[in-house]
């Protein structure tokens with residue numbers, strides 16, 4: 001048994017080198033955490049940001065071999081689906097996410113003919129690590145898709161990264 005534990009502030013990750021298939025999903029998905037040129041090569045706090053812990057969980061969940069696992073996930077307060085609300089606020093040019101009714105963050109956009117440009121996403125630090133950012137981007141993009149009027153230009157790095165990690169949403173991109 002060669003499983004080794006890497007501890008972070010919110011999330012611990014374990015890795016079993018004997019079953020790793022070297023797919024590269026981890027290093028491509030979150031190079032801030034998985035870097036074979038660093039020691040240790042897994043740093044769960046490397047992506048520390050409002051959404052870092054959630055991104056890490058997403059990437060580990062895509063490890064095809066099971067070499068990577070999230071440990072003590074109960075440490076991370078998860079958002080119940082019905083406590084999250086995402087709405088478009090056209091007057092302020094932004095999608096807003098609420099957790100338990102409280103404004104947790106927003107994604108700002110500009111509109112032009114056939115195009116919605118996401119310029120900036122912000123999550124209140126008080127809600128960090130609860131998946132609000134991911135829920136926000138997903139719902140905003142689902143709304144854009146449902147309306148069918150515009151392509152997406154993600155100037156905001158968070159929206160851009162989210163789309164990169166969620167195949168199926170890249171068809172919305174403006175090319």
Ligand code: SF4
Pocket residue numbers: 019020021022023024025026027062063064065066067068
């Ligand atoms: S994603 Fe999993 S299988 Fe692929 S390189 Fe990373 S640890 Fe190995």
